Amino acid sequence: xxxxxxxxxxxxxxxxxxxxxxxxxxxxxxxxSATTFTETIPTAETSNVVPSVxxxxxxKKPKRGWAVFAVIFASFVVISAIGxxxxxxxxxxxxxxxxxxxxxxxxxxxxxxILVELEAGEFQKITFDDLLDYYDDAKGYRVQTSLVNNIxxxxxxxxxxKNIRYADKDLLINGTIxxxxxxxxxxxxxxxxxxxxxxxxxxxxxxSPSTAKFAAFNDWQFKKENGVTYVQAYVDAQNGFGAQxxxxxxFKIKDQKVISLIFDxxxxxxx
Numbered sequence: 001x002x003x004x005x006x007x008x009x010x011x012x013x014x015x016x017x018x019x020x021x022x023x024x025x026x027x028x029x030x031x032x033s034a035t036t037f038t039e040t041i042p043t044a045e046t047s048n049v050v051p052s053v054x055x056x057x058x059x060k061k062p063k064r065g066w067a068v069f070a071v072i073f074a075s076f077v078v079i080s081a082i083g084x085x086x087x088x089x090x091x092x093x094x095x096x097x098x099x100x101x102x103x104x105x106x107x108x109x110x111x112x113x114i115l116v117e118l119e120a121g122e123f124q125k126i127t128f129d130d131l132l133d134y135y136d137d138a139k140g141y142r143v144q145t146s147l148v149n150n151i152x153x154x155x156x157x158x159x160x161x162k163n164i165r166y167a168d169k170d171l172l173i174n175g176t177i178x179x180x181x182x183x184x185x186x187x188x189x190x191x192x193x194x195x196x197x198x199x200x201x202x203x204x205x206x207x208s209p210s211t212a213k214f215a216a217f218n219d220w221q222f223k224k225e226n227g228v229t230y231v232q233a234y235v236d237a238q239n240g241f242g243a244q245x246x247x248x249x250x251f252k253i254k255d256q257k258v259i260s261l262i263f264d265x266x267x268x269x270x271x
Contacts, residue, residue: 101126120147137157140152
């Protein structure tokens, strides 16, 4: 008979397997406990010999530990490679500042923090410009973010930030924030909101609002100056006589309130 655990052949009176120590049950290999199959194995001497092969269901299966280890190791290598690729894609954006300015990682972190406070968007690119000679003791750089393309950055000789400017306005001087980017530009989200609210206001002034055809979004003009947002555009609509005419309009908005509205040359709101 055979050991159920390791498949070793044991004597009929064995109590334990001599090879693995497993308790032996008296299960002899007979026609009920074993399966017999045949296959043709041709040889040089004869091609008609059909040997009988006995299959032992309790035979020990080959070890697969190395195969499992190989699969795990291969998976680890692939994951590490993917991580390296992603890291290499992300690292240039974060180290571009250090590379271009010869600053420290701490100074880069400080610059990133200031960009957040200035509401300037995410840092993307920085380029040295020797024509930016505003200061004699500082180097000038042009910075691109996800929001604007031409922030001017001046660094002291030790890599610390001296000044940040945009559109000829000082955003930061010697560590003190004077204004934010969003105090100067109208963001895309702000433009969308202004476009909708201004249309509704203008439609209330039209004789036939259902005929109104406003300028395309790209033809609208938006500007911020001294805390006031300016919006300019036009609308084509029918007048009281049914004629389609074009009317220009301008809004002045401060603290989310309309302080001036000029429509077709006439000022309807003035505060």
